[in-house]
Amino acid sequence: MANEITRQLPAVTAIQKAPWRKRFSAQFIAGRFGLYILVAIICLAQFFPIIWSLLTSFMTPQETLSIPAALFPSSLNLTNYASVFNSDMGRYYLNSVIVSIVSATITMTLASLASYAFARLKFRMKTLTLVLTLALSFFPPLAQVLPLYSLLNKAHLINTLWALIVPYSVLGLPLAVLILTAFFRDIPGDLEEAAMVDGLTRFKAFYRIILPLSAPGFFTTFIIVFVANWNEFLFALNYTTANTYTLPVGIVEVSQTEFTTNFGVLSAATTLAVVPLVILILLLERRIVSGLTSGAVKG
Template identity: 35%
Template sequence: MNLKRKNPALYYLQRTGFYLLVAIITIYLMVPFLWAVLTSFRKSGDLFLQPLQFVTAPSTLGNYRDVFANENFINGLGYSLLVAVGAVAISLLFGSFAAYALGRFRFRGKSMIMYIILAVSVFPQIAVLGGLFTLIRNFDMYNNPLALVFSYLIFTIPFTVWVLTSFVRDIPGELEEAALVDGASPLRTLFSVLFPVMMPALVTTGLLAFINAWNEYLFALTFMGTRRTVPVVIANYSGATQFDQPWGQIMAASIVVTVPLIILVLVFQRNIVSGLTAGAVKG
């Protein structure tokens, strides 16, 4: 307000520049997705039209019908859902216990454990691919969804523990003290008192871990043979001949896979914001 009174021209110039920057970033982020949506509603021959003709070409649902008629795609959706939900459930369960211990109790080596967790979370997947593949083959788990569930825990559990530990540290200790005075055990305190308070952080970490597991490609390609998850199925889409690339069906399948994630983010956006910003302000 002071700037608006002192120098109105500079004030409106700054606001114009801000909204212009927001518009540019929005267009930059949304145009690829909108173009993919548009491509999913076009015939294969329309892809070779000029941009203006391509945009105004008649729409068709044929690509979506072909996608849902593809048995491999439907199976891929099921395997992706099974693997992602399983990995997230195990990560939240064990991650909550670990975060409770690291955030509430004092013991020797706690800082070292946190540093190890942080190091594991940033470790590249390709570095552990060979060792994991050997273990999976030795345990006869190749082409088994459980192999993906346990391999995804490598990057979902460290992320879950790190985020939840920071959140647990900021929970007032009076809540636990009141529960202990009432005779609740530490485990009962965790489930009945802390879990409801941790819900925003649980939703945030669970959703982000789910997105990572849902979109993961490298492990799914390496550890699965015929039981492929949906990213691998989409990457292996092929046309009637080796020279035919069904871009319309690929885009339709990508939209079908992406829309549920967008819906989840929109539904839980308040929990995500509160979970990510929890502990940012002390008071």
């Protein structure tokens, strides 16, 4: 059915090419206008929490505590941002940066080895191993928290940043392996074979040829893993104490203890937590989307 239709294709496209004048018709312009209004409404709906958080971060305590709430700050007051870096929030921010980057690096190192095997090598039980990896990416985190806690506790890692780095490095693996395998598959095999004929070992072919060639895919996967670590909450809530809080845990803890008194500072911290990610999606939107969908990913 589909084949019959597509076979007539060249004729179809010739007939259907829209006449030039159509672009200037009233109907076309009205359609475009409606479309852009719709897009504007969607953007507002998607961005409004962060817009409001940004506005609040410039407000003075008097403004955040006025009833009804002030909707706009009276001036661009940066004291809240200064307080973030002078309070514990600054440490939480640093913790988040260290934990997210170190664990994403470990995850990517281990995942690239396995993905190379999945994408490039022949071995028995490959299907089974891949299915298991996929299935484990859906294992409920709520079921992992307690058993891993006991392990980390025995290793005396609780109360250090390693209590998060170790589990994050491992938890990111299934996702990273699935996405990276898809990227590695896209690289033509000839180069690698040629290199091996020239006497490179398999491992050297992997890190001299495959890795550099898949740098964009590798980077995309790194970002996706990084974002997951940066946003992780459940493990961070259970495995940290005041010294090792990450930013989301710090924000939630502060919000639950000194909610109304400190909202300007909280908003500044929230804005700072989101800013790096917003920059990333604006720069890398297309890459991230293709990476995310290639692994049929969970959130």
